Amino acid sequence: MPANMNVNCPACNSVVEADVEQIIEVQRQPQLKQALLSGQLNRIQCRACGASNVLVTPLLYHDADNEVLLAFVPPELNLQGTQRDQVVGELLKELTGRIPKEDFRGYMFQPGQVLTMQGLIEQVLEGDGVTKDMLETQRQRVDLLGRMTQADPKRLRSLVRKHDAEIDAIFFQAALALMQQAVQEGQEPLVKALAAVQEAAAKHSSFGRQLTAQAEEQDRIVKDVAGRLQALGEKPTRKDILALLLALASDEPRLQALVGLVRPALDYPFFQELSLQIGRSPVAERPQLETLRERLGELTREADAQAQAALQRSAGVLQAIVASPDTDRAIRENLSLMDESFMAVLAGNIREAESRLDIQASSKLKSIHQKIVNLMRQQMRPELRFVNELLEAPDDSAALAMLEKGAQNFGAALLPALSAVAAMLRQQGQETLARRLDVLHKAASDGEDGKIS
Numbered sequence: 001m002p003a004n005m006n007v008n009c010p011a012c013n014s015v016v017e018a019d020v021e022q023i024i025e026v027q028r029q030p031q032l033k034q035a036l037l038s039g040q041l042n043r044i045q046c047r048a049c050g051a052s053n054v055l056v057t058p059l060l061y062h063d064a065d066n067e068v069l070l071a072f073v074p075p076e077l078n079l080q081g082t083q084r085d086q087v088v089g090e091l092l093k094e095l096t097g098r099i100p101k102e103d104f105r106g107y108m109f110q111p112g113q114v115l116t117m118q119g120l121i122e123q124v125l126e127g128d129g130v131t132k133d134m135l136e137t138q139r140q141r142v143d144l145l146g147r148m149t150q151a152d153p154k155r156l157r158s159l160v161r162k163h164d165a166e167i168d169a170i171f172f173q174a175a176l177a178l179m180q181q182a183v184q185e186g187q188e189p190l191v192k193a194l195a196a197v198q199e200a201a202a203k204h205s206s207f208g209r210q211l212t213a214q215a216e217e218q219d220r221i222v223k224d225v226a227g228r229l230q231a232l233g234e235k236p237t238r239k240d241i242l243a244l245l246l247a248l249a250s251d252e253p254r255l256q257a258l259v260g261l262v263r264p265a266l267d268y269p270f271f272q273e274l275s276l277q278i279g280r281s282p283v284a285e286r287p288q289l290e291t292l293r294e295r296l297g298e299l300t301r302e303a304d305a306q307a308q309a310a311l312q313r314s315a316g317v318l319q320a321i322v323a324s325p326d327t328d329r330a331i332r333e334n335l336s337l338m339d340e341s342f343m344a345v346l347a348g349n350i351r352e353a354e355s356r357l358d359i360q361a362s363s364k365l366k367s368i369h370q371k372i373v374n375l376m377r378q379q380m381r382p383e384l385r386f387v388n389e390l391l392e393a394p395d396d397s398a399a400l401a402m403l404e405k406g407a408q409n410f411g412a413a414l415l416p417a418l419s420a421v422a423a424m425l426r427q428q429g430q431e432t433l434a435r436r437l438d439v440l441h442k443a444a445s446d447g448e449d450g451k452i453s
């Protein structure tokens with residue numbers, strides 16, 4: 001439970017009412033751990049001056065699965081010796097009060113002490129298997145990115161070549177994270193600069209070229225497999241699909257792509273039919289079919305486990321939001337976790353509550369849904385909303401028509417938004433959608449040139 005406190009804004013000294021979290025229990029409230037790691041925990045916005053600051057407060061961090069218990073008393077509080085012990089002792093009492101006696105473990109009586117917020121975050125990450133070296137590498141990549149976004153665009157190519165060895169998966173991950181943040185905050189010049197850096201890194205670094213080639217190859221594979229699937233007609237039978245699977249059996253990348261496309265068809269009757277066919281086949285052909293059956297079993301289990309894990313995580317987040325006394329705040333803190341899987345879980349829960357005729361639950365869930373949609377819209381700049389609509393258009397020509405009609409409403413902001421989102425999609429391996437934006441970008445810049453001349 002957060003404590004409701006009155007605190008002074010460090011910028012203007014106004015009194016701000018704030019819900020302060022002092023105990024982070026990872027298993028109970030995973031969103032608080034996320035908030036801690038992203039610097040959002042106890043971030044308070046002053047109503048008077050708008051300043052946003054992280055409140056200086058003692059924290060107790062508990063991860064029961066990994067038996068980690070850490071206490072952080074900020075040095076700014078100037079607490080010494082017994083005062084300090086007393087503050088930690090009180091938090092510890094509150095925490096252990098929630099834990100059943102039979103679950104007590106020795107480590108719970110001796111929290112590890114960390115001296116700085118950075119130290120706390122490092123130890124938390126270390127518990128997740130992220131070492132100091134990895135963090136240091138990440139910091140260097142973020143530094144490099146910072147320097148590159150400020151560099152003269154004409155120098156980007158040579159900068160990328162010079163730092164070729166540092167342009168790796170961590171570099172692209174950091175670029176993607178910064179990009180998402182900049183897009184959300186509407187920092188257009190930074191979005192534009194990051195898009196240019198990503199483009200240069202993808203084109204001119206060894207790793208980037210490899211990544212681009214892989215994405216293009218993957219795109220070709222999916223298109224090829226989708227084409228073969230389409231050639232089977234509107235409603236392919238189990239036999240047709242099995243024949244296609246067999247034809248691709250020794251081509252692992254295509255086999256994986258096909259399983260991804262036809263997962264619902266690979267049900268129990270399908271495997272039964274496959275087993276029957278194995279039984280009927282000449283002995284010499286059986287091993288090949290058996291290998292395929294085994295591999296298909298593995299691939300479908302992997303796909304299901306991934307989907308299941310995503311659903312469980314989303315269900316946990318939803319539970320935390322429903323249980324939170326401050327829904328708006330819980331939604332804000334978890335906004336980064338609200339992906340497709342989360343929205344599907346939320347929609348499923350609404351349907352389920354409606355079918356039980358539980359008006360109270362369904363209206364609460366619906367209001368959560370509405371708040372999320374509103375918040376996401378608010379956080380999105382108008383030109384990004386428009387780019388999203390363009391991506392949702394049924395095909396490229398429909399998107400082009402929408403662009404022609406709507407482009408003049410956004411002026412010069414549209415082109416950088418198109419290239420930024422294209423770069424982001426490319427990073428996520430969504431080559432087809434990224435290409436659509438390239439086409440739109442070209443159309444929009446041609447239109448712009450036309451007006452100028």
Ligand SMILES: [Zn+2]
Pocket residue numbers: 009010011012013014046047048049050051
């Ligand atoms: Zn203030």
